[in-house]
Structure formats: C-alpha cells, structure tokens
Amino acid sequence: MFDALARQPDDPLLALIGLFRRDDRPGKVDLGVGVYRDETGHTPIFRAVKAAEKRLLETQDTKAYVGPEGDPLFLDHLWTLVGGDTVERSHIASVQTPGGSGALRLAADLIHRLGGKRIWLGLPSWPNHAAIFKAAGLETATYDFFDIPTQTVLFDDLVGALEGAAAGDAVLLHASCHNPTGGALSEAQWLEIAAIVAQRDLLPLVDLAYQGFGRGLNQDVAGLRHLIDVVPEALIAVSCSKSFGLYRERTGAIYARTASRASADTVRSNLAGLARTSYSMPPDHGAAVVRTILADDDLARDWAEELEAMRLRMTGIRRALAEGLRTRWQALGAIADQEGMFSMLPLSEAEVMRLRSEHGIYMPTSGRINIAGLKTAEVAGVVHNFTSL
Numbered sequence: 001m002f003d004a005l006a007r008q009p010d011d012p013l014l015a016l017i018g019l020f021r022r023d024d025r026p027g028k029v030d031l032g033v034g035v036y037r038d039e040t041g042h043t044p045i046f047r048a049v050k051a052a053e054k055r056l057l058e059t060q061d062t063k064a065y066v067g068p069e070g071d072p073l074f075l076d077h078l079w080t081l082v083g084g085d086t087v088e089r090s091h092i093a094s095v096q097t098p099g100g101s102g103a104l105r106l107a108a109d110l111i112h113r114l115g116g117k118r119i120w121l122g123l124p125s126w127p128n129h130a131a132i133f134k135a136a137g138l139e140t141a142t143y144d145f146f147d148i149p150t151q152t153v154l155f156d157d158l159v160g161a162l163e164g165a166a167a168g169d170a171v172l173l174h175a176s177c178h179n180p181t182g183g184a185l186s187e188a189q190w191l192e193i194a195a196i197v198a199q200r201d202l203l204p205l206v207d208l209a210y211q212g213f214g215r216g217l218n219q220d221v222a223g224l225r226h227l228i229d230v231v232p233e234a235l236i237a238v239s240c241s242k243s244f245g246l247y248r249e250r251t252g253a254i255y256a257r258t259a260s261r262a263s264a265d266t267v268r269s270n271l272a273g274l275a276r277t278s279y280s281m282p283p284d285h286g287a288a289v290v291r292t293i294l295a296d297d298d299l300a301r302d303w304a305e306e307l308e309a310m311r312l313r314m315t316g317i318r319r320a321l322a323e324g325l326r327t328r329w330q331a332l333g334a335i336a337d338q339e340g341m342f343s344m345l346p347l348s349e350a351e352v353m354r355l356r357s358e359h360g361i362y363m364p365t366s367g368r369i370n371i372a373g374l375k376t377a378e379v380a381g382v383v384h385n386f387t388s389l
C-alpha cells in the first residue's frame, strides 16, 4: 500500500541544518535556519532557563498529564508579556501548543472549522505559513509585502489586499521582526490596518515569534496591542522558541481575542478539542520553564537583560553588515533599520549556491540571511564574498 506514496522533498530550510553539519570546512558560516548564536557561534541556554530548570528538577513531583489546554499559569503569564492589559482578560481564550507552528496550525484548523475559506498572506513569508494553511484546508490568497531590490515594505499593496478581501477572510500578519525580510510597520500603519480589518470584518491571525529581538520587549508587541484594542476578534500565535531560547522544547500558545466571556469559553473549548484530535496535549517542560521565569521577578529581570543583550548584538551586526553591503547595493543600507533575525538579499538562486559551494556560506535559496548566525569577526569576510559575486 505504501507504494501509492510519492517521495516528498525534504523541507529546504531544515535540510540546511544537515548540509551545514556535513561541511567540514573550518570557515563555514551558517546563515540558514533562524536560531540565535552568540559571538562564539553557540546557541546559549538563558541563565534564567537553567535556573528555572534546576528549580523544576527539585520541586516537580509528578509527570501526570497537563490536559489539552496546557498550563493555565503559563498561559496567563505569557499573555501578560504579549497583550499586557489591553483587553479584558476574560475575553481572551488560550491554549498551550507545541511551539509557534503548533499554534499556527490550531489557528488554521479553527478558521477552517468556523467556515473560513481563505487567508491572505503577504509575500515573501516564512515558507511554512502557506504549507500549514494548506494542510488545514485553507486557500491562500497572496499579495506583495516587500520589494527586495529596494528593501521597502509595500504598504499600499497590503492595504489594497485588505480592502479587496471578503468579509470573513483571515489575514496573516507578523507582529514584528518580519520573517524573512525584517521589514517593519510603523505605529500609524498598524492603526490603519486595525481600522480596515475592523471595518471589513476580517479575522487577523498574528504570528509573534520574536518578541524582544526587534526594538524591545514592549515595542515588538505595540502594533499587535493597537490591533487587538480596536478589532473585536483576533488570533495570536506565540512562539517561545527564540525569545526564551527553547527551540527544541516546542513551547508556544494560541490566544484568541474574543468579544465576550461566553465567546472566549466557546473558542477555548474548540481549540482544546482540535488539540485533542491532533497531538492530544502539549509537552510540559518548556512551558513550565517559562512560567517559572515569568512568575519570579528576579528570574524575569535576568531573562529580559540577557534577551536585551542578544538584541543589541543583532543590531550591531545589522549596522556592520549594512555598512559593508551598501557599497555594492545602496538599498541594503536599510538592513541597519530592519528588525529581528532576518533580512533578504537580492541574490539569485545560482549566487546562493555559489556562496555555498565556493565559500561555505549557507542560506536558503530565497536569499534570506539569519543575522543572528553571524559573528562580528565574520562580517568583513561575508561582505567581501557577497559584494564580489
């Protein structure tokens, strides 16, 4: 029976992990999958995570099931970080998920269940967005979000897409640190988006995977908070992979901003039901770590300080890279002002493959680079190789 299956291509982004590992050249550079690395090329475990893990090891006294909704204290603390007190808490439905991808999938399943047919996606976007929506049975409608040669956010195209969308359509928005372009929306633009979404009766699904990696912990959710202040209903998919460095622990949550306490209860029960028929219950460890950190002022302060140091390292790399690259591509000076881990270079697939084979520089064929994969000492060499293509 298995003969009926066709071999599927490996995920091109994740395949880079294996390709890079198997390359034994000493000067190789990994600008592929979005993982933070420090100046020694290491992905550190946050000090606060280690401390929380120690505490859990000593105090945790059961491994009994957590239930399909996950840990309510984790969900509550994480929401304080994300939404603050923007929306009446009883109007928020929440379910803990296996990472941000699990949250996106539950959101897509919920949209499908409530009769939504279509979700709008600005391109380029994280490749897994379209794949997740398709797997959940949604049709994807696209518009151009970013122009790579000029490094500009195409806000008019975004507005045009929202204005052309049908009532009931969903729309995917990146809260900040846009993956893959780093292109940012201003506060005024978020307010405009919120007004159109509300007026046209659209359902926003906001992907928040890099809080603290862009302008700062509060700044990175300011647009999202404006949005949920104005619109009656929204879905927010949160990942703790980057912000807490918990990648392999698969820690995330889906939140729904609803219009009433009763609606929140209905949405929560649907999300929990969808989880139950998919993976049943989320893994506990990462969420227990996040809950322990956020519930303790000292751990939370230490975590925020370490996160801020990471952010500053990334902004420093951004500035150095922009300074070098603008000598060949004037527009790439904009990399200094973009936010988060990623930027897109105007490279052809052939150029990306040459960089890989000739210099051991790894990135997806889209030309996306992981800024956080670069050490300061590598910037000049990488700039040289990019600009001499």
Ligand code: LMR
Residues within 6 Å of the ligand: 013, 032, 033, 034, 035, 126, 128, 179
């Ligand atoms: C990325 O975009 O590189 C990360 O979000 C990792 C992933 O799962 O693709």
